[in-house]
Amino acid sequence: MSEPLVLGIESSCDETGVGIVRGTTVLAHAVASSVDEHVRFGGVVPEVASRAHLEAMVPTLEQAYAQAGVDVSEVDAIAVTCGPGLTGALLVGVAAAKALALAHDKPLYGVNHLAAHVAVDQLEHGRFGERVVALLVSGGHTELLLVDDIATDITLLGSTIDDAAGEAFDKVARLLGLPYPGGPQIDRAAREGDPTAVDFPRGLTTGRDVERYRWDFSFSGLKSAVARHVQHEQRMGREVSVPDIAASFQDSVCDVLSKKAIAACVAHDVPRLVLGGGVAANQRLRHFILERAEAAGVEVRIPPPSLCTDNGAMVAALGAELVARGVAPSSLDLPVDSGM
Numbered sequence: 001m002s003e004p005l006v007l008g009i010e011s012s013c014d015e016t017g018v019g020i021v022r023g024t025t026v027l028a029h030a031v032a033s034s035v036d037e038h039v040r041f042g043g044v045v046p047e048v049a050s051r052a053h054l055e056a057m058v059p060t061l062e063q064a065y066a067q068a069g070v071d072v073s074e075v076d077a078i079a080v081t082c083g084p085g086l087t088g089a090l091l092v093g094v095a096a097a098k099a100l101a102l103a104h105d106k107p108l109y110g111v112n113h114l115a116a117h118v119a120v121d122q123l124e125h126g127r128f129g130e131r132v133v134a135l136l137v138s139g140g141h142t143e144l145l146l147v148d149d150i151a152t153d154i155t156l157l158g159s160t161i162d163d164a165a166g167e168a169f170d171k172v173a174r175l176l177g178l179p180y181p182g183g184p185q186i187d188r189a190a191r192e193g194d195p196t197a198v199d200f201p202r203g204l205t206t207g208r209d210v211e212r213y214r215w216d217f218s219f220s221g222l223k224s225a226v227a228r229h230v231q232h233e234q235r236m237g238r239e240v241s242v243p244d245i246a247a248s249f250q251d252s253v254c255d256v257l258s259k260k261a262i263a264a265c266v267a268h269d270v271p272r273l274v275l276g277g278g279v280a281a282n283q284r285l286r287h288f289i290l291e292r293a294e295a296a297g298v299e300v301r302i303p304p305p306s307l308c309t310d311n312g313a314m315v316a317a318l319g320a321e322l323v324a325r326g327v328a329p330s331s332l333d334l335p336v337d338s339g340m
């Protein structure tokens with residue numbers, strides 16, 4: 001077969017994404033986000049997300065067909081995220097993919113959302129011929145993965161034991177009176193601040209935690225430390241410097257993420273790191289990672305921001321890889337698995 005033409009559908013959180021790729025070339029990349037509907041709640045509300053996917057699915061599919069100049073009748077396969085994610089949200093994408101597969105007699109591939117975040121790098125830098133470590137950091141997940149084979153062999157080295165990295169950014173932003181989503185706001189505010197102004201804790205990096213939680217992360221203690229600091233300053237009648245707190249908080253998160261990610265590359269003798277998820281857009285994280293990677297001789301691959309956040313092209317990219325390798329498709333009974 002020439003390079004497979006694959007439609008990918010993503011609906012695990014608050015983005016409805018439809019992508020169409022031919023091999024590693026993106027033909028369509030359409031995303032509808034319900035982020036605005038979650039603003040007043042300060043975080044993603046599952047029921048609101050599911051309803052938004054229902055409303056956005058058909059228009060987003062049509063947008064993708066128009067961008068690519070092809071429709072579902074012409075594709076070789078349909079790939080869809082079947083987990084991890086919000087159950088109700090995943091169900092919308094999986095139901096749409098099954099309906100299209102059945103109606104047009106196309107093979108269906110259920111793919112793992114995290115693997116798709118890694119596979120998307122192939123659209124930018126070509127197919128993986130080698131092992132990589134991946135750091136995925138978004139509002140919903142924080143994982144460190146060892147990828148021996150993008151289709152068959154991914155090991156979860158570690159993850160957050162409480163809040164996701166993006167969630168920590170969002171919660172601290174809220175504490176500081178900045179709007180949701182807070183990550184870009186903190187990134188911006190921190191540029192005017194002093195990252196050494198407040199010495200916030202670096203989760204799971206001291207004492208016995210170093211051994212026990214070698215590749216894991218924790219951000220809820222940091223969030224509480226920021227809250228305590230703000231309250232203390234207010235009690236003392238001092239003005240709270242949002243830029244200083246933002247910069248100090250951000251340094252704590254990015255220091256730990258980058259240290260552990262590069263240490264994982266070194267420990268597993270893997271000279272490549274792929275970044276994914278919305279937090280990969282953070283300037284300070286990129287700075288720390290690039291600096292430490294250079295010192296350790298590790299090559300860093302960061303897909304462009306529009307491919308780092310949730311989208312359908314990443315699902316199509318992984319689907320195309322599976323088709324190219326002759327992997328058997330999923331059954332039309334494909335279940336969703338919110339926690340896999």
Ligand code: KG4
Nearest residue numbers: 138139140166181183184187278279282309
């Ligand atoms: O991947 P994404 O778009 O959606 C999922 O959560 O799955 O990631 C969104 C998250 C939010 O928590 C947002 O605050 C965070 O990524 N984010 C950032 C930045 N841009 C987005 N966090 C830190 N710095 C940024 N520049």
Ligand code: ZN
Nearest residue numbers: 117138277310
């Ligand atoms: Zn994601």
